[in-house]
Amino acid sequence: xxxxxxxxxxxxxxxxxxxxxxxxxxxxxxxxxxxxxxxxxxxxxxxxxxxxxxxxxxxxxxxxxxxxxxxxxxxxxxxxxxxxxxxxxxxxxxxxxxxxxxxxxxxxxxxxxxxxxxxxxxxxxxxxxxxxxxxxxxxxxxxxxxxxxxxxxxxxxxxxxxxxxxxxxxxxxxxxxxxxxxxxxxxxxxxxxxxxxxxxxxxxxxxxxxxxxxxxxxxxxxxxxxxxxxxxxxxxxxxxxxxxxxxxxxxxxxxxxxxxxxxxxxxxxxxxxxxxxxxxxxxxxxxxxxxxxxxx
Amino acid sequence: xxxxxxxxxxxxxxxxxxxxxxxxxxxxxxxxxxxxxxxxxxxxxxxxxxxxxxxxxxxxxxxxxxxxxxxxxxxxxxxxxxxxxxxxxxxxxxxxxxxxxxxxxxxxxxxxxxxxxxxxxxxxxxxxxxxxxxxxxxxxxxxxxxxxxxxxxxxxxxxxxxxxxxxxxxxxxxxxxxxxxxxxxxxxxxxxxxxxxxxxxxxxxxxxxxxxxxxxxxxxxxxxxxxxxxxxxxxxxxxxxxxxxxxxxxxxxxxxxxxxxxxxxxxxxxxxxxxxxxxxxxxxxxxxxxxxxxxxxxxxxxxxxxxxxxxxxxxxxxxxxxxxxxxxxxxx
Numbered sequence: 001x002x003x004x005x006x007x008x009x010x011x012x013x014x015x016x017x018x019x020x021x022x023x024x025x026x027x028x029x030x031x032x033x034x035x036x037x038x039x040x041x042x043x044x045x046x047x048x049x050x051x052x053x054x055x056x057x058x059x060x061x062x063x064x065x066x067x068x069x070x071x072x073x074x075x076x077x078x079x080x081x082x083x084x085x086x087x088x089x090x091x092x093x094x095x096x097x098x099x100x101x102x103x104x105x106x107x108x109x110x111x112x113x114x115x116x117x118x119x120x121x122x123x124x125x126x127x128x129x130x131x132x133x134x135x136x137x138x139x140x141x142x143x144x145x146x147x148x149x150x151x152x153x154x155x156x157x158x159x160x161x162x163x164x165x166x167x168x169x170x171x172x173x174x175x176x177x178x179x180x181x182x183x184x185x186x187x188x189x190x191x192x193x194x195x196x197x198x199x200x201x202x203x204x205x206x207x208x209x210x211x212x213x214x215x216x217x218x219x220x221x222x223x224x225x226x227x228x229x230x231x232x233x234x235x236x237x238x239x240x241x242x243x244x245x246x247x248x249x250x251x252x253x254x255x256x257x258x259x260x261x262x263x264x265x266x267x268x269x270x271x272x273x274x275x276x277x278x279x280x281x282x283x284x285x286x287x288x289x290x291x292x293x294x295x296x
Numbered sequence: 297x298x299x300x301x302x303x304x305x306x307x308x309x310x311x312x313x314x315x316x317x318x319x320x321x322x323x324x325x326x327x328x329x330x331x332x333x334x335x336x337x338x339x340x341x342x343x344x345x346x347x348x349x350x351x352x353x354x355x356x357x358x359x360x361x362x363x364x365x366x367x368x369x370x371x372x373x374x375x376x377x378x379x380x381x382x383x384x385x386x387x388x389x390x391x392x393x394x395x396x397x398x399x400x401x402x403x404x405x406x407x408x409x410x411x412x413x414x415x416x417x418x419x420x421x422x423x424x425x426x427x428x429x430x431x432x433x434x435x436x437x438x439x440x441x442x443x444x445x446x447x448x449x450x451x452x453x454x455x456x457x458x459x460x461x462x463x464x465x466x467x468x469x470x471x472x473x474x475x476x477x478x479x480x481x482x483x484x485x486x487x488x489x490x491x492x493x494x495x496x497x498x499x500x501x502x503x504x505x506x507x508x509x510x511x512x513x514x515x516x517x518x519x520x521x522x523x524x525x526x527x528x529x530x531x532x533x534x535x536x537x538x539x540x541x542x543x544x545x546x547x548x549x550x551x552x553x554x555x556x557x558x559x560x561x562x563x564x565x566x567x568x569x570x571x572x573x574x575x576x577x578x579x580x581x582x583x584x585x586x587x588x589x590x591x592x593x594x595x596x597x598x599x600x601x602x603x604x605x606x607x608x609x610x611x612x613x614x615x616x617x618x619x620x621x622x623x624x625x626x627x628x
Contacts, residue, residue, distance in 0.1 A: 015519065015521055019521055019524070020521065022521070022523055023521035023522050023523040023524070026522070026523040026526070027410055027522065027523075029402060030402045030403070030405055030406035030410060031406065032402075033398065033399040033400075033402030033403050033406070034402070034403050034406055034419060034423075036399055037399055037403065037423065037426065037490070037493055038422055040426075040490045041422070041425060041426055041429070041490075043437070043441075043442075044429055044433065044434065044437045045425075045429070047437055047441050048433060048437070098333045098336060099333075101329055101330045101332075101333035101334075102330070102333035102334040102336065102337060104330045104333075105330035105331050105333060105334035106334060108330070109327055109330055109331065110334070115334075116334075118338070119334045119335070119337055119338060121615060121619075122337050122338055122341060123337050124611075124615050125341075125608060125611045125612055125615055126337060126340070126341060128544060128547045128548065128551070128607060128608075128610075128611035128614070129341075129344070129551070129604065129607060129608070129611075130550070130551025130552070130553060130578055130603060130604070130607055131551070131553065132551070132553040132578045132581055132582060132600070132603075133344060133348075133551070133600055133603065133604045133607075134344075136348055136581065136585075136596075136597055136600040137340075137343070137344040137347060137348060139585075140347040140348050140350070140351045140597065141343065141347045144351075159340055162336070162337065162340070163337065166337065190319065190320050190322075190323040191319075191323055191326075191327070192320075192322055192323040192325075192326035192327070193323070195326070196326075216428065219430075220428075220429075220430025220431070220432070220433070221430070221431070222430070222431065222432040222553075222554045222582075223431075223553040223554055223578070223582060226582060226585070226586065227585050227586065230586075248430060248432045248554075251432045251433065251436055252432050252435070252554055252557075252558070252582075255432070255435060255436045255439055255440065255558050256439070256558065263440060266436055266440075267436070270430075270432075270433045270436055273430055273432075273433065274428075274429060274430070274433060277428050277429075277430065278428070281428055
């Protein structure tokens with residue numbers, strides 16, 4: 001054909017002039033957006049590490065909380081460390097099994113019914129409910145009748161964790177190929193048996209990883225525990241009754257103190273909390289890293 | 297969607313003998329347990345609304361509709377109007393969204409369109425770290441480090457420069473008293489912006505990732521630059537989903553409690569001056585609920601109900617927008 005493109009006239013080079021300049025500017029702006037975001041992150045982590053490291057020690061993590069006027073080298077955050085661990089652990093015990101069961105319902109039993117889609121949608125919506133609402137909710141249905149306790153705090157944190165565990169577990173369960181289920185059914189296993197011994201183990205590490213992220217989120221939350229544990233400064237190893245305290249609640253209390261000692265203890269508690277969150281995050285990544293390798 | 301329901305042994309596929317045999321008790325118990333756990337989500341949401349509304353009835357009857365939306369919040373006068381807090385919530389959330397959206401969408405585009413995969417993982421980790429730092433730590437840093445620094449070094453010069461300028465002077469100029477404050481509506485908006493960036497980024501990224509590769513390549517084949525490809529292909533495809541992501545960020549910003557409570561300045565006033573203290577709905581609950589009794593406690597619970605309803609509406613809209621955008625991509 002006579003209309004064939006003559007190769008010497010086709011320009012395959014990058015466009016020049018204003019078009020190229022606009023493209024470059026856009027790319028640079030994207031990089032700048034990322035830089036703007038890491039600046040505050042760097043400042044926060046830098047300050048927390050610098051101020052926290054100077055006060056944190058084995059003694060800080062175990063000794064009792066002194067009066068606010070006490071200088072920084074007196075006392076520590078022992079009761080808050082204890083409370084954080086106990087209350088978060090209790091919340092995990094409450095929320096994770098229920099969350100995994102709910103995910104099993106959505107993915108294994110629900111099919112495509114209206115109810116299933118509603119539960120999945122509402123679990124999504126529930127992740128956006130402000131954490132302070134969970135605190136008010138537990139206050140209204142539990143604390144008014146049974147008083148402040150670590151258990152009430154665990155309920156509030158559990159409400160916060162539940163939708164997170166459901167969503168991450170459900171996403172994992174969806175990855176299990178149906179051939180695996182069908183193979184087990186063909187061997188005569190009941191549905192519960194298939195779910196518990198074949199489907200769950202196949203994605204267990206993914207579910208554990210998602211749950212660890214939910215735990216990390218709950219451990220750092222202040223708002224849900226404020227009106228459910230009634231922040232005190234004394235250690236209370238009994239999570240089922242009596243007021244309690246957590247690191248996050250103590251930081252909130254100390255942040256508005258005018259005393260330098262109290263503020264410094266707040267920084268120490270903040271570093272402890274950030275380290276706990278990082279350990280959980282790294283653990284979650286390590287667990288998922290293992291899945292990725294196995295499935296490859 | 298899972299096909300597991302089709303493979304149910306209780307269905308047609310089972311042999312005649314298995315059909316006669318009833319399903320084991322444990323199997324049925326497990327199914328009921330799973331169903332109950334799923335229903336718990338709906339039950340909790342209904343119970344949140346019911347229990348907090350029931351506890352706040354005395355506020356509604358004490359103030360009436362006009363009282364609820366009045367600006368006076370005073371224990372001495374026994375008047376509890378929530379308008380100041382609603383205003384503060386809207387203003388700080390708007391500042392946060394206006395600042396966070398360009399950053400988040402920029403990072404999402406950087407991750408999906410510019411950097412290679414091995415670079416995108418570390419960037420995702422770093423952005424997610426923003427979400428790992430607890431809210432109270434942001435608040436602690438905001439009130440002890442950021443607010444004292446930003447007041448003399450940034451706010452004061454800006455306010456001095458914009459004093460008397462028509463619109464900008466009302467927003468960023470000094471307040472009627474002539475002062476600017478570190479703990480202010482704008483500081484709260486800034487910190488909220490940083491806190492909602494990870495969620496908007498990750499959702500935008502998910503939405504942008506569903507843009508069909510063939511459309512991208514088509515645009516490049518026509519000689520488009522990356523920016524032209526983004527404007528012509530990525531943007532029309534992911535518009536709806538990004539709106540959903542932004543709404544989700546707005547919901548988070550409205551409900552964010554502890555960081556706002558620490559840096560917002562805790563002053564019940566309605567002012568256009570962003571460098572002066574204000575108050576938001578979650579912040580007033582966090583700060584006052586511990587010592588509140590009677591009508592005040594019920595009013596704070598009522599503010600909680602308003603906040604819950606607001607965030608539920610925003611979240612339902614957001615999730616619906618994201619789900620619709622994703623479904624359209626799969627259908628296309």
